[in-house]
Amino acid sequence: MSTVVVKVGGSLYDWTPLRSVLPRFLLTLPPARVRIVPGGGPFADAVRLVDRVHGLGEEPAHWLALKSLSLAAEFLRRLVPAWGDAVVDMLEFARQDEARPDHLPHVWDVTSDSLAARVAHIEGAERLILLKSADPTPDGRHAHLVDPLFDAVAARGTYRVEFVNLRSWQPEVAIDSLNKAP
Secondary structure, three states: OOEEEEEEOHHHOOOOOHHHHHHHHHHOOOOOEEEEEEOOHHHHHHHHHHHHHHOOOHHHHHHHHHHHHHHHHHHHHHHOHHHHHHEOOHHHHHHHHOOOOOOOOOOOOOOHHHHHHHHHHHOOOOEEEEEEOOOOOOOOOOHHHOOOOHHHHHOOOOOEEEEEEOOOOOHHHHHHHHHOOO
């Protein structure tokens, strides 16, 4: 069975319809093993703030931010409990990934976008879908949507990268395009 990694952007956490729209979106995916990567959103922002104020340094802040992703994962599990088993604990993933020589650097330029790309690479995913609150530019550029290391991390994998503005996603359009897929 194929694997699809779906990263839920932290910018969606303050959007009330997330509780109903996220499961509807996930149900439009073709049969696959789904892995949900939580974005940091306000949880990671709290770590960014205390790092700015107290100068923790990138290494300690990196691990605190990963701990904040565990909190974000628990939030998603409670928000959409039917999909709870699909949510990845990114702190645990990162700890296991440390044993690999090509693990991600411990810097602020690595956010949950690059972490999702890393999960997709390690798990041999066919697709990486990044759910966002914005669209790529009309010419398809997405640098404003992801962290500075994302493209380099994503280039390591063989999966297809897709961006979806979940706030404007139309289920009937998505389902219709699936039915027309070759």
